[in-house]
Amino acid sequence: MSSVIEQIEQQIANLQTKAVASNTGKILKIGDGVAKIDGLSEVMYNEMIAFPGGTIGIALNLEEDEVGAVVLGESNHLKQGDEVKCTGTLLSVPVGNGLLGRVVDALGQPVDGKGAIESTETYPVERIAPGIIERKSVDQPLMTGIQAIDSMIPIGRGQRELIIGDRGTGKTTIAIDTIINQANINKVGIASGDPDFRPVYSIYVAIGQKNSNVARTLGVLEEKGALEYTIIVSAPAADAAANQYIAPYTGAAIGEWFMANGMDALIVYDDLSKHAAAYRQMSLILKRPSGREAYPGDVFYLHSRLLERSARVSKDHGNGSLTALPIIETLAGDLAAYIPTNVISITDGQIFLETDLFNQGIRPAVSVGLSVSRVGSAAQQKATKQVAGKIKLELAQFRELAAFAQFGSDLDAKTKAQLDRGARIVELFKQPAFNPIPIEQQVGVLWAMQNNVFDDIDVSKMVAAANSLRDFLSSRKEALLTSIREKAKIDDDLTAQLKAAVEEWKPTFA
Amino acid sequence: MTQNKQIKQFAKQLLKMSVEGGDLSADRVDGVLKALDKNPPRHHIAVLKAYLKLVEREVAKSTAIISHAGVIGARSVELISKQLSAKYGRSIVPITREDPSLIAGLRVVVDCDVYDSSISNVLSTLESSLS
Numbered sequence: 001m002s003s004v005i006e007q008i009e010q011q012i013a014n015l016q017t018k019a020v021a022s023n024t025g026k027i028l029k030i031g032d033g034v035a036k037i038d039g040l041s042e043v044m045y046n047e048m049i050a051f052p053g054g055t056i057g058i059a060l061n062l063e064e065d066e067v068g069a070v071v072l073g074e075s076n077h078l079k080q081g082d083e084v085k086c087t088g089t090l091l092s093v094p095v096g097n098g099l100l101g102r103v104v105d106a107l108g109q110p111v112d113g114k115g116a117i118e119s120t121e122t123y124p125v126e127r128i129a130p131g132i133i134e135r136k137s138v139d140q141p142l143m144t145g146i147q148a149i150d151s152m153i154p155i156g157r158g159q160r161e162l163i164i165g166d167r168g169t170g171k172t173t174i175a176i177d178t179i180i181n182q183a184n185i186n187k188v189g190i191a192s193g194d195p196d197f198r199p200v201y202s203i204y205v206a207i208g209q210k211n212s213n214v215a216r217t218l219g220v221l222e223e224k225g226a227l228e229y230t231i232i233v234s235a236p237a238a239d240a241a242a243n244q245y246i247a248p249y250t251g252a253a254i255g256e257w258f259m260a261n262g263m264d265a266l267i268v269y270d271d272l273s274k275h276a277a278a279y280r281q282m283s284l285i286l287k288r289p290s291g292r293e294a295y296p297g298d299v300f301y302l303h304s305r306l307l308e309r310s311a312r313v314s315k316d317h318g319n320g321s322l323t324a325l326p327i328i329e330t331l332a333g334d335l336a337a338y339i340p341t342n343v344i345s346i347t348d349g350q351i352f353l354e355t356d357l358f359n360q361g362i363r364p365a366v367s368v369g370l371s372v373s374r375v376g377s378a379a380q381q382k383a384t385k386q387v388a389g390k391i392k393l394e395l396a397q398f399r400e401l402a403a404f405a406q407f408g409s410d411l412d413a414k415t416k417a418q419l420d421r422g423a424r425i426v427e428l429f430k431q432p433a434f435n436p437i438p439i440e441q442q443v444g445v446l447w448a449m450q451n452n453v454f455d456d457i458d459v460s461k462m463v464a465a466a467n468s469l470r471d472f473l474s475s476r477k478e479a480l481l482t483s484i485r486e487k488a489k490i491d492d493d494l495t496a497q498l499k500a501a502v503e504e505w506k507p508t509f510a
Numbered sequence: 511m512t513q514n515k516q517i518k519q520f521a522k523q524l525l526k527m528s529v530e531g532g533d534l535s536a537d538r539v540d541g542v543l544k545a546l547d548k549n550p551p552r553h554h555i556a557v558l559k560a561y562l563k564l565v566e567r568e569v570a571k572s573t574a575i576i577s578h579a580g581v582i583g584a585r586s587v588e589l590i591s592k593q594l595s596a597k598y599g600r601s602i603v604p605i606t607r608e609d610p611s612l613i614a615g616l617r618v619v620v621d622c623d624v625y626d627s628s629i630s631n632v633l634s635t636l637e638s639s640l641s
Contacts, residue, residue: 019616019627020635039622054638065518 023086027051028066030078033240034285037067037084046126048087053077056107057084058091058242061286068286070242072107090126093250094119095257100201103218103232106243106250111234123253125246129308134317138348141379142200142266142323145181145436146174148366148429151388151446152395153351156379157200157264158312158321162343164328164335165353169365171327172213173433174351175268176220178325179204181436182266183226188438200323201258202230203267205251208244208274211236220434237274241285244278252309252322259313259320267310271327272303276339293338300342307346335370349373362426363433368395381439382489387446391425398422424454427462440484441470447490447498453506465509472505517553521560525568533601534568567621574604575619579612579628594620 025039035057043049049057049069055078061068071078072091093108098118105111108122138156155161163171182200189197204221206214214234221227231254235247248269258265269275276299283296291297303326310324328343333355335344344350349372357365377385401419405411411419428449431437445466448454457465473481480497487494524546528538542561551557574594576587591604602620609617615628 019618019625020631022624022626023622024624025622041622 025067025084027078027080027082027084029080030071030075032285033071033075033242034282035069035071035075035078035084037069038065040067040084040086043067043086044088046090048089048091050085050087051075051078052082052084056087056091058246060282061288070245070282070286071240072242072246073240075240090124091246092122092124093253095121095123095254099231099254101228101230103214103234104250106233106235106239106247108233108250108254121257123257125249125253126305127253127256127309129305130311130313130317134311134313136312136314137378138312138321138375139379140198140264140312140321141376141381142178142264143181143185143436143439144174144178145184145438146177146364147431147437147442147446148364148368149174149351150439150442151384152368152392153349153366153371153373154376154380154384155323155325155349155373156312156376157323158310159349159373159375159379160307160310160324160326160347161373161376162326162328162347162350163353164330164340164344164350165365166330166333166355169353169355169358170363170433171329171353172217172270174353174364175204175270175325175327176217177434177436178202178266179221179230179268180224180226180434181438183221183224183229184436184438186229187225198264199229200264200266202226203233203251203255203265204230205233205235205248205267205269207235207247207269207271208237208278209234209270211238224434241278241281244275245282248272248275248306252306255322256309259311259322260318262319264321264323266323266325269306269324269326271329272343273327273329273339276302295338299339300346303339303343304346307343348375361430363430366429368392369399381443383443383484383487384439384446386490387443387450391446391449394418395422395425398425420459423459424462425449427459428454428466430463437470438481438485440481441473443484443490444473444481444498444501445469448502451499451502453502457509468509469502469505472508473501476504477501517556517560520551520557521564524557524561525564528565529568533572534565539565570621571598572600572602573620574602576604576606577609577612577617577619577628578606579608579610579614582606582616590616590618594618 023040023042025037028036028038043059043062045059045062047059049059051057051071055071055073055075057069057071059067059069094117096119102110102114102117103112110117138158140157142155142157143150144155149155163174165171179202182202186199189199204217214232214236218232221230233247233251233254235244251267251269255265255267276295279299279302280295284290284294288296307324307326310322312321313319326343326347328340330337330340352367352370353365354367357367397418401415402422405419428445448469454462454465480501483494524542528534528542530538574591576582576590587604587606591602594602598620612628612630617628618625
């Protein structure tokens with residue numbers, strides 16, 4: 001009990017006894033999480049404002065007569081005439097390793113009931129992205145564990161790769177798979193004791209989602225043992241628009257800490273369509289002029305300043321990276337809508353998921369023709385390049401030929417062979433959700449595909465054959481897989497070993 | 511231009527006419543009010559309300575409201591006024607108000623700026639730091 005008294009005495013002693021100067025204002029009107037304030041003559045743009053009852057807000061509209069501010073959190077207790085104060089600081093959130101395995105809200109406060117977060121450092125939510133001098137080119141791979149992506153649309157550390165598609169096409173699944181794969185790689189890498197191994201920590205930002213969806217994601221990550229390497233920032237649909245607006249920036253600030261401290265991080269923004277809608281809501285209430293689709297004029301800047309913060313920085317500036325996987329939901333596959341085109345132009349490529357492919361059972365429903373990675377090929381492992389170099393072209397040709405083949409039955413032998421090969425590749429890339437495949441297994445199977453090992457197997461049995469080969473390699477040829485992982489390229493020795501392994505496997509698959 | 515903007519602009523012009531040598535002049539304000547009464551503009555009440563708001567803001571800029579709990583000497587008030595005038599570079603007129611809710615100490619308000627050395631402020635800071 002005496003320690004508590006001492007603590008309070010200490011606190012009183014610390015308090016200043018001289019006059020405290022503050023710049024204040026009064027609430028003129030408040031509603032829908034937005035307050036119009038008279039006064040605050042010295043407030044800065046994006047400055048934190050203290051409302052009564054410990055509530056905070058952000059000054060967003062600095063007008064001639066009044067200040068427009070968004071209230072973060074509950075605003076029901078605020079009323080006209082209440083005094084507000086400038087704080088002189090920008091909104092900051094706790095960062096660091098202490099957040100791993102935790103679920104936090106848009107202000108970095110824990111919402112998972114696991115107690116306080118152990119963190120001594122804070123980072124500002126809004127920050128200028130690294131400049132040209134600080135950056136380094138993207139040349140290290142980030143494996144998603146999804147064969148279709150790792151082989152055809154490779155992603156590098158520090159890249160921004162958009163995941164875009166209609167609702168229910170598996171956008172979130174791709175992001176979660178990638179997070180799970182990072183955890184799997186981290187476990188193997190840390191266990192190997194390799195001093196050069198760089199783990200990838202993941203941040204999943206849920207914007208405007210149902211709480212049940214966030215809980216399901218959390219459950220999957222926990223079940224797959226990926227939560228210990230992951231931080232979830234949650235601003236669900238029930239949260240105020242201001243919280244949904246700030247959540248991705250909070251996630252970026254958390255990710256920047258890893259980047260600035262020589263670590264690699266992956267951040268998933270799920271999704272930026274809802275983020276733009278939340279910003280539109282806020283802007284309309286703030287009476288900002290609206291433009292196309294009622295979005296404010298700075299909606300491009302909203303996403304560009306967020307995604308520019310993902311980078312790979314040089315040794316002198318932190319030697320880390322922040323890879324971003326923003327998600328955009330399209331309506332009826334319309335890629336030419338306002339927000340999709342904006343984010344496509346900001347990012348370094350996109351993975352487009354097609355509803356038709358999804359409904360045909362081709363999952364992940366990656367559209368090869370419309371998906372691209374602009375910088376990832378420089379970061380792709382040599383082994384993957386060796387075995388998957390031509391696959392994208394073959395698959396794209398197959399899709400085109402398949403469309404023509406519908407009109408006639410008389411096809412020449414070459415076309416038939418191309419169609420047959422394409423059908424096999426499509427089957428090979430089918431992969432169940434939350435089941436990322438290690439890169440060495442991918443290389444093994446793709447090598448078999450490249451060397452026509454599956455040609456005499458019925459197309460309907462391709463998935464089973466690929467699974468069987470993977471099981472065979474992981475259970476019987478562990479040394480070979482380790483060599484592929486460590487060498488990261490296929491030399492003559494590995495080719496011979498792969499050939500022998502495949503020949504050994506073939507009779508086991510009936 | 512919206513009606514609201516026109517009213518605000520007109521009120522600003524009226525305020526400009528009410529200022530003499532950088533300070534608000536009571537005589538000029540009186541003159542403006544008489545002129546408005548003689549030739550009422552469109553949206554007379556709205557114009558007057560906007561004008562009142564601007565005048566209030568202008569008055570607040572040159573007024574120090576000194577709230578105090580207990581007694582405050584004339585010398586202290588003069589000193590506060592002098593120091594604030596020097597800080598803001600304009601003449602600051604002190605107005606004293608007794609406020610027992612402060613418990614002890616002073617609270618001086620000049621426009622948006624608040625200088626608080628009251629016990630109630632110390633206690634509320636303590637309360638927020640403990641919560």
